[in-house]
Amino acid sequence: MKPENFNPPSIVPITSLVRFLVSLLAITAGTFAPLVAALKPDYHLDVDPDRMPAGYYSAETPAVLTIKSGETVEFDTLALMGLSDDNPEKFFTDNNISLDLPSVKKMIAVKKALAGKAASSAPLAGPVYVEGAQPGDTLEVRIVDIKSYTPFGINVGNPGKGGIPDVIPRPYSKVMKFDLKKNTAKFSDTVDIPLRQFQGIMAVSPTKERGKLPSRPPYPDIGGNMDNKHLVKGTTLFLPVQIEGAGFYVADPHAAQGNGEVSQSAIESSNTVTLQFIVRKDIHIKGPRAETPTHYIAMGFNEDLDVAMHQTIVNTIDLLKDVKGMNFFDALSLSSVGVDYEVTEVVDITKGVHAMIPKSLFHDDHPPAYWYKE
Secondary structure, eight states, X not given: OOOSSOOOTTEEEOOXXXXXXXXXXXXXXXXXXXXXXXXXXXXXXXXXXXXXXXXXXXXXXXXXXXXXXXXXXXXXXXXXXXXXXXXXXXXXXXXXXXXXXXXXXXXXXXXXXXXXXXXXXXXXXXXXXXXXXXTTOEEEEEEEEEEESSSEEEEEEOTTOSSOTTTXXXXXXXXXXXXXXXXXXXXXXXXXXXXXXXXXXXEEOXXXXXXXXXXXXXXXXXXXXXXXXXXXXXXXXXXXXXSTTEEEEEEEEEEEOOTBOTTBOOEEOOEEEEEEEEEESSOOOSSXXXXXXXXXXXXXXXXXXXXXXXXXXXXXXXXXXXXXXXXHHHHHHXXXXXXXXXXXXXXXXXXXXXXXXXXXXOOOSSOOOOSOOO
């Protein structure tokens, strides 16, 4: 829903003429426009608990920001897992984390403001209204930058949850401190985890007829809690627009995760993520797809992992037909001999599978340039 005469104080416009001209070039060139890394975002969307829908996506939630196609938004997103409603400070004191850190102060304030609300451990940022987006279009979301907002993260597991719900004997949590210069998390004295920050949740709003959709599971059409570890800086996500303006949400920040997310969680850690939004009238898809500098990614989601796999194979064939012009049989054959299928996650009620299609398989005479370069 587009807001009427509403300009939240937490949104700071920083558009410049240079940024406008480069955004215009990006729209004109489509997916193949190079991105100039030094450019600043057009808007910064700060954490505002009064305008953070907790626990659901809805076409009727008022937009917190209206942007033009090609513009870029920087979001602060919080991971509040491990913080209790009645005493969120205890998590930090128990783990020797200073209460004076600005990010910690913000996390405590937001947790208290959202106490008792659904999914308050991963509050949503959005929705963002993108001018010109209509049902049937595709929203191209370029992950321009993503970095840790806090120098620590947490991994948890509980009986009855995760990939082995019947085996976990008791709740546990493991807090990891980050070395942001090395871009690693200290798992133990002998184990460091490389940080590959990504957002677990990216979604467009569902149609009005579907009402409020819970934000915990992923969905085969709007995206949502996909928990796909490959959606890192430099990746492009494509989502099929369901309503006017798209109504984009982002949340559930992670610092690193293995495929499957088998314990129940990743390294849950707050991120600042910068996204560019482009309305694509020339692409028509049924569900989420992604592209990296090295791969195309097809996805499938279902409560039954076998069905999710089936959907991903079908979606891989559709992607190869659309992007490479293959017929059904060649696409199926290539899916079997050249594509890797990975379990995305098994912990969000609805399970996920994704297909990694290497671009190196294709020897195009004029391969399209990709917008992101290391």
